[in-house]
Amino acid sequence: MENDRGYFGQFGGAFIPEILSATFDQLEDAFIKAKSDQSFWHDYETLMQTYSCRPTPLTFAANLSRYFGGAKIYIKREDLNHTGAHKANNVIGQGLLVQRMGKTRVIAETGAGQHGVATATMAARFGFECTIYMGAKDVLRQRPNVFWMQRLGATVVPVESGCKILKDAINEALRDWATNMDNTHYVLGTACGPHPFPTMVAWLQSIIGQEARRQILEAEGKLPDRVYACVGGGSNALGLFSAFLDDPVELVGVEAGGDGIDSGRHASRLSAPDASVGIAQGYKTYFLQDQDGQMRETHSIAAGLDYVGVSPILSKLKESQRARFEAATDTEVLEAAALVMRLEGLIPALESAHAFVQAFKEAPQLSRDHSIIVNLSGRGDKDIFTIADAFDDPGWKEFILLKAHQYNA
Numbered sequence: 001m002e003n004d005r006g007y008f009g010q011f012g013g014a015f016i017p018e019i020l021s022a023t024f025d026q027l028e029d030a031f032i033k034a035k036s037d038q039s040f041w042h043d044y045e046t047l048m049q050t051y052s053c054r055p056t057p058l059t060f061a062a063n064l065s066r067y068f069g070g071a072k073i074y075i076k077r078e079d080l081n082h083t084g085a086h087k088a089n090n091v092i093g094q095g096l097l098v099q100r101m102g103k104t105r106v107i108a109e110t111g112a113g114q115h116g117v118a119t120a121t122m123a124a125r126f127g128f129e130c131t132i133y134m135g136a137k138d139v140l141r142q143r144p145n146v147f148w149m150q151r152l153g154a155t156v157v158p159v160e161s162g163c164k165i166l167k168d169a170i171n172e173a174l175r176d177w178a179t180n181m182d183n184t185h186y187v188l189g190t191a192c193g194p195h196p197f198p199t200m201v202a203w204l205q206s207i208i209g210q211e212a213r214r215q216i217l218e219a220e221g222k223l224p225d226r227v228y229a230c231v232g233g234g235s236n237a238l239g240l241f242s243a244f245l246d247d248p249v250e251l252v253g254v255e256a257g258g259d260g261i262d263s264g265r266h267a268s269r270l271s272a273p274d275a276s277v278g279i280a281q282g283y284k285t286y287f288l289q290d291q292d293g294q295m296r297e298t299h300s301i302a303a304g305l306d307y308v309g310v311s312p313i314l315s316k317l318k319e320s321q322r323a324r325f326e327a328a329t330d331t332e333v334l335e336a337a338a339l340v341m342r343l344e345g346l347i348p349a350l351e352s353a354h355a356f357v358q359a360f361k362e363a364p365q366l367s368r369d370h371s372i373i374v375n376l377s378g379r380g381d382k383d384i385f386t387i388a389d390a391f392d393d394p395g396w397k398e399f400i401l402l403k404a405h406q407y408n409a
């Protein structure tokens with residue numbers, strides 16, 4: 001699907017400062033070598049098996065299937081990865097590449113902190129020095145993740161420039177990289193950014209789809225009719241979709257509808273009419289931007305989907321109509337999450353719950369002969385603050401007040 005130098009149709013590319021071009025060449029070189037060297041994938045799979053619970057199961061959701069009375073619903077269990085989400089696939093894979101390049105230091109950007117924790121975990125395991133850039137506002141909002149990054153040995157740098165959020169952290173990380181290219185690798189968190197990151201991250205995440213394809217064939221004796229994944233930057237979706245690209249399987253990506261597509265308060269770049277093609281952050285894709293190309297503020301109840309850009313590979317899949325994109329609102333997401341908890345005993349991340357929303361809308365239209373797969377990209381323990389607030393849980397409030405009281409005493 002990729003043509004020369006990381007273009008997917010008109011999308012992708014590498015718009016990088018001249019000073020970084022040697023580093024990008026080196027990375028692309030290491031990536032191409034790893035891809036053609038079977039021992040890399042073998043080492044990767046072995047490490048994921050012994051460190052991160054791979055292969056993750058494909059769980060038949062008997063209760064949800066019965067409840068909706070249509071297609072058989074299967075759930076791919078990326079929540080069982082170490083650190084609680086599919087992000088482990090990407091960071092561990094990049095860790096192996098860093099080792100091969102002989103570098104000793106990793107840096108990363110993080111918004112909600114999940115990618116920061118995953119990167120800090122990988123760095124501890126590989127013995128790399130680790131610096132995480134995080135908008136100062138996010139440092140305040142995401143204290144539990146900051147706490148764990150620091151315990152794992154990472155230095156967390158609060159970024160005070162701009163709006164003090166994710167995009168400012170990305171700029172700061174790029175600045176660090178330009179100064180420390182010799183020993184440092186930038187662990188980008190999703191299938192976005194300049195080439196070769198989208199291709200490389202999608203390739204590492206393809207382990208999800210490879211397993212899921214094998215597992216559904218074992219369980220059902222045939223391919224699924226549709227597969228669903230939530231879309232932030234696009235890495236878990238591409239990980240699942242990649243195995244079914246050449247099959248008669250419908251690929252459905254679900255974005256953050258926030259307060260609703262018409263409200264303007266959302267993060268839907270592929271399913272909303274108000275996104276447009278542009279070049280920013282080193283690549284060309286659909287962005288949520290104003291007429292002057294200024295990035296808009298996005299909104300989602302799920303911090304991991306709250307991003308202005310999206311993978312150029314998904315933009316291409318949208319344009320070629322190979323994949324379909326939908327949006328789920330915050331309210332729908334909370335309802336779906338509650339149902340998954342009550343009926344299957346699984347606590348989905350609010351990100352992943354977006355995929356369930358759309359699957360639940362469509363499952364009843366299909367029959368029992370059909371099967372669908374929903375990617376449970378991560379577990380929802382991290383969302384306890386948001387979910388407890390949303391359900392206005394009195395016991396939780398009392399607990400928080402008690403803690404505050406203890407500190408004040």
Ligand SMILES: *Cc1c(COP(=O)(O)O)cnc(C)c1O
Nearest residue numbers: 190232233234235236304351378
């Ligand atoms: C980060 C995250 C996402 C969004 O990232 P993608 O690159 O779109 O996959 C989705 N789900 C969970 C649980 C996450 O932590």
